[in-house]
Amino acid sequence: MELEKVLEQHFGYTSFRPGQKEVIEQIVNGKDVIALLPTGMGKSLCYQLPGYIFNKPVLIISPLLSLMQDQVDQIKQLKEKRVVALNSFLNASQKKGTIQHLHQYRFIFISPEMLLQQQVQQKLISMELSLIVVDEAHCISQWGFDFRPDYLRIGEVTAKGNRPPILALSATATNKVLGDIEFYLKMNNPYTFIHSVDRPNIHIGRKMFQNREEKLDWILEHVIETEGPGIIYTQSRSKTESISERLLQMGISTAAYHGGKDPLDRQFIQQQFIDGSLEWIVATNAFGMGVHKQNVRQIIHESIPSNVANYMQEIGRAGRDGRDALAMLLFADGDDEFAKFVGMDDFPNEVHVDLYIEYRRKDELPSTMIQNGEISETAYRVLDYWMHQFHPNEVKQQLYAMKNDKMKAVEEVLQLIQTKSCMREKLVHYFGQTLMEKPSNCCECCGLEYKDIIRKREQSDYKEPTVSWRRRLENILLGFS
Amino acid sequence: MIFEQILLQIFHNFNQERTISAPFHLLKGKRSGQTIQDVGIYHLHKFFSILPKLSRQHYNDILNSLIEQQYIKVFDEGSYLLTERAKEVAKIGEGYFFNGWYYRGNEHIFFARLSLIVQSLSHQGENQMSFSPIQKDEQIQQWVRQFLVVNNYKEGHLQQKLFEEMVSSLESSNLEERAKTIVINRLAGFQTAGLTWQQISYQEKLTEMDVQLIYISTLHSWITHILNHSEKYVLLHQLAKDIRVIIPLSGSAYQTAELFRKGYSMEEISHIRRLKISTIEDHIVEIAMNDPEFSIEQFISTEDVKKVMMAVDDYNTRKLKILHEVVPHLSYFQIRLVLARGEEVGT
Ligand SMILES: Nc1ncnc2c1ncn2[C@@H]1O[C@H](COP(=O)(O)OP(=O)(O)OP(=O)(O)O)[C@@H](O)[C@H]1O
Ligand SMILES: [Mg+2]
Ligand SMILES: [Zn+2]
Numbered sequence: 041m042e043l044e045k046v047l048e049q050h051f052g053y054t055s056f057r058p059g060q061k062e063v064i065e066q067i068v069n070g071k072d073v074i075a076l077l078p079t080g081m082g083k084s085l086c087y088q089l090p091g092y093i094f095n096k097p098v099l100i101i102s103p104l105l106s107l108m109q110d111q112v113d114q115i116k117q118l119k120e121k122r123v124v125a126l127n128s129f130l131n132a133s134q135k136k137g138t139i140q141h142l143h144q145y146r147f148i149f150i151s152p153e154m155l156l157q158q159q160v161q162q163k164l165i166s167m168e169l170s171l172i173v174v175d176e177a178h179c180i181s182q183w184g185f186d187f188r189p190d191y192l193r194i195g196e197v198t199a200k201g202n203r204p205p206i207l208a209l210s211a212t213a214t215n216k217v218l219g220d221i222e223f224y225l226k227m228n229n230p231y232t233f234i235h236s237v238d239r240p241n242i243h244i245g246r247k248m249f250q251n252r253e254e255k256l257d258w259i260l261e262h263v264i265e266t267e268g269p270g271i272i273y274t275q276s277r278s279k280t281e282s283i284s285e286r287l288l289q290m291g292i293s294t295a296a297y298h299g300g301k302d303p304l305d306r307q308f309i310q311q312q313f314i315d316g317s318l319e320w321i322v323a324t325n326a327f328g329m330g331v332h333k334q335n336v337r338q339i340i341h342e343s344i345p346s347n348v349a350n351y352m353q354e355i356g357r358a359g360r361d362g363r364d365a366l367a368m369l370l371f372a373d374g375d376d377e378f379a380k381f382v383g384m385d386d387f388p389n390e391v392h393v394d395l396y397i398e399y400r401r402k403d404e405l406p407s408t409m410i411q412n413g414e415i416s417e418t419a420y421r422v423l424d425y426w427m428h429q430f431h432p433n434e435v436k437q438q439l440y441a442m443k444n445d446k447m448k449a450v451e452e453v454l455q456l457i458q459t460k461s462c463m464r465e466k467l468v469h470y471f472g473q474t475l476m477e478k479p480s481n482c483c484e485c486c487g488l489e490y491k492d493i494i495r496k497r498e499q500s501d502y503k504e505p506t507v508s509w510r511r512r513l514e515n516i517l518l519g520f521s
Numbered sequence: 522m523i524f525e526q527i528l529l530q531i532f533h534n535f536n537q538e539r540t541i542s543a544p545f546h547l548l549k550g551k552r553s554g555q556t557i558q559d560v561g562i563y564h565l566h567k568f569f570s571i572l573p574k575l576s577r578q579h580y581n582d583i584l585n586s587l588i589e590q591q592y593i594k595v596f597d598e599g600s601y602l603l604t605e606r607a608k609e610v611a612k613i614g615e616g617y618f619f620n621g622w623y624y625r626g627n628e629h630i631f632f633a634r635l636s637l638i639v640q641s642l643s644h645q646g647e648n649q650m651s652f653s654p655i656q657k658d659e660q661i662q663q664w665v666r667q668f669l670v671v672n673n674y675k676e677g678h679l680q681q682k683l684f685e686e687m688v689s690s691l692e693s694s695n696l697e698e699r700a701k702t703i704v705i706n707r708l709a710g711f712q713t714a715g716l717t718w719q720q721i722s723y724q725e726k727l728t729e730m731d732v733q734l735i736y737i738s739t740l741h742s743w744i745t746h747i748l749n750h751s752e753k754y755v756l757l758h759q760l761a762k763d764i765r766v767i768i769p770l771s772g773s774a775y776q777t778a779e780l781f782r783k784g785y786s787m788e789e790i791s792h793i794r795r796l797k798i799s800t801i802e803d804h805i806v807e808i809a810m811n812d813p814e815f816s817i818e819q820f821i822s823t824e825d826v827k828k829v830m831m832a833v834d835d836y837n838t839r840k841l842k843i844l845h846e847v848v849p850h851l852s853y854f855q856i857r858l859v860l861a862r863g864e865e866v867g868t
Binding site: 109110113116117119130131134281284288295296301302303304305307308309311312315317413506508509510512513514515516517518519 | 577636639642643646647651652653654655657659660680681683684687688691698701702704705706707708709710711712713714715716717718719720723724
């Protein structure tokens with residue numbers, strides 16, 4: 041079978057991107073595959089195309105509801121109707137109907153918790169699948185940057201004797217994480233494709249400050265003088281609001297973005313960013329997944345990321361069009377302490393273990409802790425998982441160990457900040473790879489002229505004329521005539 | 522500012538008889554007996570459940586700013602006192618129309634339908650039939666798909682019809698220009714993104730909270746206008762279907778309400794349903810509490826209503842036993858009716 045033909049016919053692309061063909065060939069031969077391809081390289085195609093080769097459904101396990109929705113939309117835009125998302129958005133009767141007809145779909149997206157439900161399991165046993173895909177597979181590892189305990193239980197499904205091949209996808213994973221993926225998914229001697237994590241067109245800058253105010257001043261000045269579009273990553277929701285407010289006041293079209301924003305707002309921001317009407321987005325790490333903007337020119341880290349993998353993922357939003365982009369890592373004294381503190385904020389501790397037990401003793405739902413503001417939702421998810429696995433004392437030990445790891449992860453970022461040798465080399469090394477070649481203007485340490493990479497911002501006084509509500513509605517509904 | 526005005530108005534209605542937490546539960550629409558009863562007693566139907574996502578943090582911040590501006594004094598045990606200035610400000614808040622009791626957040630369903638229809642029609646007009654739907658909820662998507670088919674969107678006239686209905690209904694409803702702008706700015710279409718709350722707030726020089734309050738208020742009065750003139754708005758009327766909660770009553774009270782509406786007396790209902798008369802009385806009280814349009818004057822004269830209200834005032838109490846001693850010629854049932862209805866009746 042000619043894979044290129046299928047590619048052309050169903051996707052309209054003329055050639056494969058690096059890695060896609062290798063991965064697909066192995067899948068077609070029935071092998072388990074782990075594929076590490078950088079963000080935006082086209083991981084989805086690695087399971088979409090096999091969907092047109094096999095005559096049985098492809099099951100895709102995906103961690104985030106929003107991400108899942110995004111992928112379903114993407115497939116629907118290819119004029120594919122046989123695609124469905126099985127997640128908690130469905131009400132009982134919709135769910136029942138969907139499960140009943142599950143075997144008729146080509147692509148089935150499912151959340152891990154749904155996967156483990158009995159009615160779903162029963163249906164899955166009664167039907168044949170062509171491929172099981174685990175997207176964002178690093179979520180299975182507590183060494184990864186986005187550990188999701190639910191992912192660990194996928195193994196209960198993939199352990200079944202007579203199963204189709206498994207494809208595990210991720211953009212960034214260290215060797216340790218790779219090991220976890222293979223182990224927990226119970227993969228069978230998988231073929232592993234690892235693309236270099238290096239992105240030569242992203243130039244890595246770094247700047248040190250005495251304090252946070254200086255840092256903010258630098259950002260404001262930098263943004264007014266250089267050209268976007270760009271993303272400023274910061275740690276807290278309130279900081280996204282306050283920094284964006286400052287930029288707005290300077291006449292730069294900016295939006296704050298974080299997980300607590302109205303869902304409609306999030307879409308407006310993405311749409312405006314993609315169509316170019318927004319120059320800058322000030323975001324927490326909630327911004328990124330599922331945003332396909334080709335021409336992001338700058339990434340600024342106002343706060344240091346909580347680990348290197350996160351950092352890689354976030355700067356990876358830049359320069360998807362292959363053209364030069366600048367990633368600036370800013371650091372002020374005390375930022376590392378702050379990063380540790382923030383990291384812990386989303387992580388359960390011993391006190392939470394005791395609280396959990398206390399709630400149980402009182403015959404109340406431990407999840408009430410979230411509503412009572414005693415724990416964050418993410419932290420609760422982790423806590424709840426471990427409380428179901430171990431004795432409370434063991435959980436405390438486990439949490440303590442994990443906490444240490446998190447501290448270490450911040451230290452690793454700190455090394456990147458303090459290094460006097462090549463930052464790019466260090467980054468690539470972190471993922472167990474070696475850097476083959478350094479681009480010019482490689483990084484702050486090798487020598488980097490910002491103005492060679494990014495352009496001066498053209499001050500434009502042009503403002504979108506504000507139109508009356510009536511006119512706006514007319515434009516939307518009847519077109520701009 | 523608007524939020525503060527509204528909050529002061531609620532505090533004012535509560536008549537300093539509840540704690541500072543009561544307005545929070547009211548705005549969030551807490552389904553507890555206390556909150557629900559308070560809605561009736563203090564006549565707070567407007568505000569029930571208009572901000573289901575309000576955080577305690579935000580609420581406390583505003584409360585603190587009210588204290589700082591000396592609108593309100595708060596005491597240790599959670600009771601409060603409004604200052605004279607506060608009462609002035611509370612009056613301004615009355616200008617905003619809300620009907621939280623009847624819409625219960627369903628106004629967002631109305632808008633979700635509308636925004637997806639508008640987005641779809643906008644794309645259809647440009648012959649772009651594949652786009653990423655702005656509303657992700659499957660139920661909304663299904664509803665809109667049906668709406669488009671039933672209204673023959675393929676003929677290509679729906680855009681014009683909807684445009685005309687929207688403009689004429691918005692123009693004839695009693696809304697300020699700014700309110701209409703806010704709502705329309707939340708719509709998106711082909712190559713046109715909507716504006717975020719932050720952007721609107723920046724544009725209108727209002728806090729995000731105030732923008733959202735105006736938005737909710739606007740939807741409430743817009744939907745009310747549409748429902749009151751359903752014959753004029755063939756399309757919008759469909760969108761407003763099932764948005765208004767019919768009668769939020771317990772199942773049993775609902776059956777009593779139905780029979781009562783058909784003209785049966787309480788005794789007859791008691792007989793038909795084989796329920797004690799006291800149970801039927803409970804139902805009637807629940808109906809009076811839930812439906813501001815239900816007239817209690819069929820059970821008690823306006824004169825007597827005033828007497829009860831006066832007793833409430835004089836003795837500063839809502840305890841049935843004491844009130845009954847003051848107006849012994851009235852039954853407990855009658856007194857409860859008056860209390861259920863709250864201030865408004867006597868005035
Ligand atoms: N062979 C190809 N030729 C051209 N474009 C492609 C090819 N494969 C994928 N693409 C496009 O690349 C874009 C990114 O693909 P995809 O969403 O699969 O990336 P990803 O690797 O999953 O990224 P992320 O890590 O952000 O999830 C999509 O718009 C897709 O259509
Ligand atoms: Mg992907
Ligand atoms: Zn370098």
